[in-house]
Amino acid sequence: MKTHWQILVVDDEEVMAESLAAWLREDGYAVDTANSGREAVEKAAQRDYAIYFVDLKMPGGMDGIETMMQVRRLHAEASIIIITAYATVDTAITAMKEGAQEYIVKPCNPEEISLLVSRIIKVKNLQRENSILRKKLSRQYRFGDVISKSARMQDILKLAQEVSSLRSTVLIQGESGTGKELIARAIHNSGDRAGKPFVAVSCAALAETLLESELFGHERGAFTGANQQRQGKFEMAEGGTIFLDEIGDISPKLQVDLLRVLQERRFYRVGGSEEVTVDVRVIAATHVNLQQAGRRASFATTFSTG
């Protein structure tokens, strides 16, 4: 999903920055603008942009090269594209030497920008998947790895296999130590989402407010200590699966928030006003009998039956 990647356009000419931002937004990216190098660095400190378009010539003692160097100190892996109206070999060489990924001369062909951005995003997606796969390598499970002689367990495995290619939310109930996460990983690794992230969250391990921020992320200044915007587990699991372990232990308020995500796959980061849309499959697990908990009203019945 393109909105997952954020872009910052830096140009002292507002019309230049806004027009490029609007064009990139039409392409589905989340785009911010900054009208000086200083503003760009401030924004970079608050948000992790994937791509920066930086105008080479900007007034105020901080040109494009200086801006790029300061952004690099904050985000070593950011892709920075220098834009300029003055095409000289010297400036191009300087920009590339200092770490610019690309160098474009304005006005440029629409196809040039479009191809450039999609190429960078493709590489970033591959890097992200590579890092996820490396992490997963030692913890890869499929149904063949789950060994059981129990007929009941065979039924469960068969059912799990059937749902693995669907996007339906799955609830796994069982006592502690019965292999709920193993089944969840096997479902994930056997379906269409196998190459995408599997993000596990232990709901019992965190206090309500912390869990909310952990799941949905937060905006800068959402609470004391929230110095910069942070993605939550739902966003990290984009395209893949989120495993909510010990779902029976979450508070009624969080149940309501989660219900909305389950129904609409949309949410707000804590302290945020911008709705975030995700494509995530939810697998939840609990040692609690949720139907009994529902009768005791400690767990929303829409959750356990919906």
Next chain:
Amino acid sequence: MKYFYVGATPEVDREALMAIAERARAEFGAPVREIELPELDFAFDAVRGQYGSIPVLEMLVRLCPGDALKLLGLTERDLFIPVLTFVFGHAQLGGRAGVVSLARLRQEFYGLEPNREVFLERAEKEALHECGHLFGLVHCPDGNCAMSLATGVRQIDFKRAAFCARCAARIERKPKG
């Protein structure tokens, strides 16, 4: 009652205007009204020899009638935004005003023999594309969909004059008000 307005500057091909107005009526289920737009001389950039689409959009926003669901402007002038060499069109994403330039949709722009059918088909596709943006749609990865990004006429010719099922479902078809 809200109307879908299709506006045209004086030089615009009338057949293209009528075809686009008819398509908007059928596609968005709102009654369509046509309005005349003034010349775009105010947006002319002598250095580039083109017309700025941003001042044109600003004008359309100002001219947008109170009962307008959307206003799509048509012009034969070649449009640009400062960072790009040209644009086929420009619209407020999820907003009320958009514009389509017919200049680069003609075969003769590329030194080829005129082809009326090809021109009208391209005009319809680009009008649908900008309307999609007005209804909040972003570019679609399906190269056949009217919402796919086209940076040249070949890509326009490749796509269909229709939204894919996914984009069509996303468009809020019921006129507000």
